[in-house]
Amino acid sequence: MTDALMALLAEPAPVAAPGLLGATISGKGVTVRITEVEAYLGAVDPGSHGHRGMTDRNRHLFGAPGTLYAYRSYGIHTCVNVVSGPEGTSSGSLLRGGEVVAGIEVARSRRGPSVADVALARGPGNLGLALGAVLGEDDGSSVLDGSGPYVLTLGAGLEARIAAVGPVAAIDELLDGGAPAIGRGPRTGVGGVAGGAAFPWRSWLVGDPTVSAYRRHKGAVG
DNA sequence: CTTTCGATATTCT
DNA sequence: GAATATCGAAAGC
Numbered sequence: 001m002t003d004a005l006m007a008l009l010a011e012p013a014p015v016a017a018p019g020l021l022g023a024t025i026s027g028k029g030v031t032v033r034i035t036e037v038e039a040y041l042g043a044v045d046p047g048s049h050g051h052r053g054m055t056d057r058n059r060h061l062f063g064a065p066g067t068l069y070a071y072r073s074y075g076i077h078t079c080v081n082v083v084s085g086p087e088g089t090s091s092g093s094l095l096r097g098g099e100v101v102a103g104i105e106v107a108r109s110r111r112g113p114s115v116a117d118v119a120l121a122r123g124p125g126n127l128g129l130a131l132g133a134v135l136g137e138d139d140g141s142s143v144l145d146g147s148g149p150y151v152l153t154l155g156a157g158l159e160a161r162i163a164a165v166g167p168v169a170a171i172d173e174l175l176d177g178g179a180p181a182i183g184r185g186p187r188t189g190v191g192g193v194a195g196g197a198a199f200p201w202r203s204w205l206v207g208d209p210t211v212s213a214y215r216r217h218k219g220a221v222g
Numbered sequence: 223c224t225t226t227c228g229a230t231a232t233t234c235t
Numbered sequence: 236g237a238a239t240a241t242c243g244a245a246a247g248c
Contacts, residue, residue: 048232052233055233056232057231057232057233071231071232072231074229074230075229075230075231075232076229076230121235
C-alpha cells in the first residue's frame with residue numbers, strides 16, 4: 001500500500017477509474033495488468049448498483065476505499081470492482097479487462113486450455129474467472145493491505161505523478177496526452193441514459209488487445 | 223459484418 | 236414476470 005494509491009482511491013470512481021489503467025491486481029497465483037475499467041457513482045448514477053440504496057448483494061460497494069466488491073452478473077459471471085471515494089457513497093470501478101502478466105498457466109486452468117493469452121482476462125466475467133474471484137470469500141475484502149486475497153499496485157509512473165501533483169491533476173495529465181492514449185466512451189451493456197454519452201465512464205488503453213469489444217445495450221440512449 | 227439466443231441469481235415491478 | 240454492469244456459439248445478411 002502506498003500514499004499515492006490511498007490518495008487516488010479517496011477520489012470518486014469517475015476520477016479514480018482511469019488511474020487504475022496500467023495498475024496490477026495480484027492474488028491467488030495470478031497477476032493482471034488492468035487495461036479497461038468502468039466507473040459507477042452511487043445515488044446520482046442510474047446505472048450504478050448503489051443507485052437505489054443498499055441491499056444484501058451490493059453492501060460492500062458502500063464500504064471504505066480499497067474494498068473489493070464482487071457481484072454475480074446475469075446469474076452466471078463473477079465481476080470485480082474496486083471501491084473508491086468517501087465511505088457510504090457506493091462509488092466503484094468495474095475491472096473490465098486486463099493482461100495476465102504472471103500466472104498464465106493458473107489463469108488458463110480456470111478459463112480452459114484453448115483460450116488465447118490475450119483473452120484470458122478480456123471482459124469482466126472472464127477477468128473475474130481468471131482471478132479466481134469467489135463471492136462469499138472475496139466480496140468485501142481489502143485490496144490495500146494484504147489482509148485479503150488480492151493486492152492492488154499502481155503503475156510506477158502514475159504513482160510518482162500523484163505524489164508530485166495530487167490525484168486529480170495526475171489523472172488530468174493522463175487523459176490529456178498521456179502515453180499510451182486513454183480512450184473514453186459510453187459504458188458497455190448499460191441501459192437507458194446511463195449507457196449513453198451523458199455517462200462516458202468507460203476508460204481503456206487505446207490499441208491494447210486485452211480490451212473487450214464494445215457491445216451496446218438494446219435500450220441505451222445516446 | 224450483425225443479430226439472436228440460452229444459461230440463470232438478484233432485484234424491481 | 237421482467238430486466239440486468241455477460242459470454243460464446245450459431246445463424247443470417
